[in-house]
Amino acid sequence: MTNAKAILLFAGAFGYNVLAAQTTLPLTDLSFFKSPGSTWKLAGDVKGDLEKNGVLTLTPGTGVLANITDFNNPGQDLVSNMQHGDVDLELDYMMAKGSNSGIYLQGRYEIQLLDSWGVVNPKAGDNGGIYERWNEGKPEGQKGYEGHAPRQNASRAPGLWQHIKISFQAPRVNSNGLKLEGAKILRVELNGVSIQENVELSGPTRGALGNDEVASGPLRLQGDHGSVAFRNIKLTTYDKPRPELIDLKYKVYKGKFETQPDFKKLPPDAEGSSVILSSNISKLENEFTIVYTGTLRVKEAGDYNFNLSLLAGRGSMTINNNVAVNVGQQRGRGKVTLPAGDLPFQLIYSKIFDFAKPALGLAIAGPGIREYLISDANVASGDPIDPILINAPVNTILRSFMDVDTVRVTHAVNVGSPSEVNYTYDLDKGMIVQAWRGRFLDATPMWHSRGDGSSRPSGSLLKFGKPIMALQTLSSPTASWSFDTAGTGYRPKGYILDASDRPTFRYQIYNAMVNDVTRIMDKNEGLHREISVVGAVPNLYMRLAEGFKIETSAENLYLVNDKSYYLRIDDSGTGKAIIRDSNGHKELLVPVQSKISYSILF
Structure with a gap:
């Protein structure tokens, strides 16, 4: 491929073993694509706007492919020079607020990209859906058919990077162009969650380059429905004859x-x-x-x-x-x-x-x-286990162990909501250790057979770093944050439930009482947290975020870990937030007097 670096990859992709040529597009120019329109640009970085529709702001450089459109210049689709058959596609993308785009395999089969932030019951036209086929000859309301909604909404907010993996099997056609077998979406994984699996397509989706079905076709990125950005585009092609x-x-x-x-x-x-x-x-x-x-x-x-x-x-x-x-x-x-x-x-x-x-x-x-x-389908499948899944049709709490990277949180309280925004609270640290969008919990490891006491999030997961005390006193704003509770007098006091079964966590620290309240935001945009301290504690700070990168997006609004989530300080009293270096990472701290409130938007 033009200006592309081919390497050999031997790894697991979506459950398949891979031994194939992988191509990573360097995005140093646009020569991979045919006649790119004026709305397609290269950039070194890109930033969205949570308040304004269609806005992406570019930083000069290369490595990011962006489509910047508006009503006066709607843009056009971007079509590759290369033709592909069976392929695995993996990339990051960022939606502008209110924006719409899509990935067309072979230019014919669309995986929808959309700002679906906060949607609880996604449809085929939502982010990660397989778009409908279309028949103008049918009555109104019936023209669209055979769309496939994602299993759950694993989408992130506009202006955040999202990661998608698509495994596609091209239609099988003979030498005369007669279709022998339809195209298949073997798997789509969005932000770490499987949302489509083994979907056979009877034909091209709406807006295809052609209604014929072929052994190979171009990769196509939709560019006429709003601003969108892409990076880290990798294709693994499978075009060799089988033994x-x-x-x-x-x-x-x-x-x-x-x-x-x-x-x-x-x-x-x-x-x-x-x-x-x-x-x-x-x-x-x-x-x-x-x-x-x-x-x-x-x-x-x-x-x-x-x-x-x-x-x-x-x-x-x-x-x-x-x-x-x-x-x-x-x-x-x-x-x-x-x-x-x-x-x-x-x-x-x-x-x-x-x-x-x-x-x-x-x-x-x-x-x-x-x-x-290369054998029949009577294959050893090991010891199949029916997963024990816990949904949250109402506000739901489940205590369990929870593994956060290499740390086992032994006093985890998992809080689920019908809005499908969920989180885990560590009673030992007074910290929200993770949050996720989508289904609630997989309790299989806890309840299957003898179990090990742990559960797993079932949705698109956002981790907030190693469990560590949320509140501490510091001798100065540059003093190190302690990893244990020694000298704090920390005493967890459990939680109380409101009339809607939502918890308020309570603990003592430095002889003061802390009330810690987290609620789902309007429009399911994330979590709003309010901490109040009853009793004076000099030099008290809260560690709001930790990551390899924290940048200011707007006043009191921060982007954490290369645009993985937003953190907005809603009320810090008279305290001013500090971004500081700590052991090669960044920390966001704010001094606390009696109350602080902030939101995690993702």
Whole structure:
């Protein structure tokens, strides 16, 4: 690709193994795109405006692609020179307030980008939705059809960076252009939350470059509905032919083989040929071995990754007379460099345990090849667990352990709301340690089997750093913030509930009583927190935020961690906020007399 740096990536992408060419667009110029319109610009940074529709302000430089539009200059779409088929796309984007854009795979299938801040029940036209198809011949109100809403709203506020991952499978067409299989959105992950999965599309969505379906097409960014910015654009393409298994034969041996015998010297109990690897060719449930032999036809030389699962058994796989995977118990992985050509293949599956039904699965990933099953779908799935999910149709509180990065918060209070804005409060520190938008909790690790006492947020998560005391006295504004409660006299006093079951947390510190109230903001924009201190405490400060970057956006409004969230100081009394350096990070502090209130907007 023009002005693009190609590298090899071997990692997990959306649950798939990847061994493919990845391209990162440097965004030092616009040569990747065809005839970019005047509204598309390069910038070093960009900033939104929470109050004004359509406003993004650019800082000179490169690395950010921005579309700056208004009613007089609505802009046009940006179309790539490159053509893609199967692809994984990953990027950051920022919506201006009230703005609308979209990502069109192959120029035909749109993932909607929209300022959907605060929406509780998103539709197909909201952020992360798969946009509707369209038929002008239908009656009014029925023209749009087959749109797919995101599972939940994981969107952030305008002017904040959002992160999206899209895994797309192109339609399958023959040499005459006849569609054999529809396009699929395998997965969309927005801000760390899976919002679309395994969605087959019957045809192009509204506004497509064409209604025909093709093996490859351009990447297209919508530019005629509002200001939007992009950065860190990465594409991983899968355009190489898959290996095939041919001349596949099998032999079945009855018996429990703790060690592998020389099967060439044993008479099989059954044998034959097969079109696919499967455990179903054996009529036995336990104590048997299947030996498959055949040819693996490799069309593209390179490194291949194999994932072999043999439920309740063990075995091995050999390719080109070399062991590719050994399975000591149920599962094994291997990476092998293979030449192009027809290579001898052997797979052995010994079913020796009786705790599960037979299942054999083999998946392959290779250069330019997304991981795929080369066996049937009767694959070992381990110990499937139905997740134990807790929704919050009303204000809901659940006590649990909560893991915040490497720290286990043992006295966590999780507060959920029907507005789908939720947070975790650490009773040991008087700190909100995280907040999230979307569904409430996954309590599977706490309640499945014996459990470990912990739960997990189910939505788009925002972390506020290592749990640490929210209030402390400092000898000066530059004094270090302590990581423990020694000398503070800290005593948690639990919480009381109001008539709507919303908590007010209470604790003692420095012989003063603190009331800590957090409420969901109007329009579900985030959290509003008010702390009041009953009793005089000299030189008392509150640590409002910590991160690798804190910048001023407007008066009393701050952007934290490279525009991950806004923090707005609503009432600090006579105290003035301080941004200071601390061990390579930034801290936002404010002196506290009797009361302080601030909002976290995300």
